[in-house]
Amino acid sequence: MGNFFTSLFSSSKEANPEEEKVKNDRKNFDILKYDGIRAQKMGQVAYSIKCFTQALNIEEDFETMASLASAYTMAGETEKALETLNRMVELEPEHINTLLNRANILFMLDKDAEVIPDCQRVIELEETNHAAWFLMAKAKRTTGDQFGAIADLTKAIALKDDFADAYLLRAEVLLAMAQGKEALPDVEKAITLVPEEETSYLLRGRIHESLGELDAAADDYQQALDLNPFNEDACILKGSLLITKGLTDEAIAFFDDAIDINPEFAKAYAxxxxxxxxxxxxxxxxxxxxxxxxxxxxxxxxKKIEGEHSFDNMYKGGIF
Known part of the structure; x- marks a missing residue:
C-alpha cells in the first residue's frame, strides 16, 4: 500500500516533457536575447550577432530581428541586415520604422531606386512622416529626378520647418541645377539652425563661387576650416579657389602647409x-x-589622367 501511494505521488510530480521543452526554450531564448543586447551595448558586435541568431533559431521574434539587423549594420554586414529587414517587412508590412530602416540600408547598398517604394508605403501609412519624404527625395535625386526631389523636400520642410538636412539637400539639388540664387536661402537657413555644421559652410561657399562671389566663398571655406582644421574638402576648395583667383604662389604655400600636416593627402598634391x-x-x-x-x-x-599624353591636358580645367 505504501508503494502504491509513493508511486502515485511521484507520477503527479512528473512534468510534461513538451511543457518542459517549451519552458527551457523560453528560458534559453531570454538568456540569448538579453545577452545579445548587453553585448551590443558594450560594443561586442560579433558576440551579439551570435546571441541574436541563436535566439531566433528558438523563436522568430520581431524585436530580436530588429536588434540583429542593427548589429549586422554595425558590423558592416549590410546584405545580411537587408535580409533580416526583408523578413521583418514580411512579418509586419505596415511597421514604419522597419520600412525606414530598410530604406537606409538600401542607400548603403547603392540600391537607391528601391528606396522609393518603401518611402511611398510609409507615406501611405503616415502622410506626415517627414523622414519618408526626405529619404524619397534623396533617392529621386540620385536616380535623376531632380524636380521630384525638390517637391519632396519642400513637403518635408513644410512638415518640419527646422529640418536642417532637408534645407541642405534642397540647396545641393538647386546648385546642381545651376540655380545658385535659389539655393542660397536654403543653406543660410540650415546654418541658422545648425551653426556648427561645417558642411553647410562648404555648400554655401560653393554656391557663392558659382555666383562669382569669390571673397564670400573664401570666407565660407575658411569658416569650415576654423570649425575643423582637418576637413579635407574645405582645404581643397579653399586652395583651388586661390588658383581660380590667380594667386598661385599663395595656393602652393597653402597646400605646402596642408601636406605638412597630412603627408598622405593625395588631392592636395594634385x-x-x-x-x-x-x-x-x-x-x-x-x-x-x-x-x-x-x-x-x-x-x-x-582615372582622369589615364590615357592622357599631354601634361597640360591633365590639368585643363582642374583635376577635380
Missing part, C-alpha cells in the same frame, strides 16, 4: 601640382601629380 603647372614648373607639377597617383591609384586623379 592641386599643388596644378598650381605649379600654371606657374610653368612642369617638373614640380609632374612630381606632385605622380605622388598623388601613388597615394591613391584608384582615385579620381588617376
Amino acid at each position: 592641386e599643388r601640382g596644378r598650381a605649379k603647372n600654371l606657374k610653368g614648373d612642369k617638373e614640380g607639377a609632374f612630381e606632385d601629380l605622380k605622388k598623388s597617383v601613388e597615394l591613391n591609384p584608384e582615385g579620381e586623379v588617376a
Whole structure:
C-alpha cells in the first residue's frame, strides 16, 4: 500500500516533457536575447550577432530581428541586415520604422531606386512622416529626378520647418541645377539652425563661387576650416579657389602647409601640382601629380589622367 501511494505521488510530480521543452526554450531564448543586447551595448558586435541568431533559431521574434539587423549594420554586414529587414517587412508590412530602416540600408547598398517604394508605403501609412519624404527625395535625386526631389523636400520642410538636412539637400539639388540664387536661402537657413555644421559652410561657399562671389566663398571655406582644421574638402576648395583667383604662389604655400600636416593627402598634391603647372614648373607639377597617383591609384586623379599624353591636358580645367 505504501508503494502504491509513493508511486502515485511521484507520477503527479512528473512534468510534461513538451511543457518542459517549451519552458527551457523560453528560458534559453531570454538568456540569448538579453545577452545579445548587453553585448551590443558594450560594443561586442560579433558576440551579439551570435546571441541574436541563436535566439531566433528558438523563436522568430520581431524585436530580436530588429536588434540583429542593427548589429549586422554595425558590423558592416549590410546584405545580411537587408535580409533580416526583408523578413521583418514580411512579418509586419505596415511597421514604419522597419520600412525606414530598410530604406537606409538600401542607400548603403547603392540600391537607391528601391528606396522609393518603401518611402511611398510609409507615406501611405503616415502622410506626415517627414523622414519618408526626405529619404524619397534623396533617392529621386540620385536616380535623376531632380524636380521630384525638390517637391519632396519642400513637403518635408513644410512638415518640419527646422529640418536642417532637408534645407541642405534642397540647396545641393538647386546648385546642381545651376540655380545658385535659389539655393542660397536654403543653406543660410540650415546654418541658422545648425551653426556648427561645417558642411553647410562648404555648400554655401560653393554656391557663392558659382555666383562669382569669390571673397564670400573664401570666407565660407575658411569658416569650415576654423570649425575643423582637418576637413579635407574645405582645404581643397579653399586652395583651388586661390588658383581660380590667380594667386598661385599663395595656393602652393597653402597646400605646402596642408601636406605638412597630412603627408598622405593625395588631392592636395594634385592641386599643388596644378598650381605649379600654371606657374610653368612642369617638373614640380609632374612630381606632385605622380605622388598623388601613388597615394591613391584608384582615385579620381588617376582615372582622369589615364590615357592622357599631354601634361597640360591633365590639368585643363582642374583635376577635380
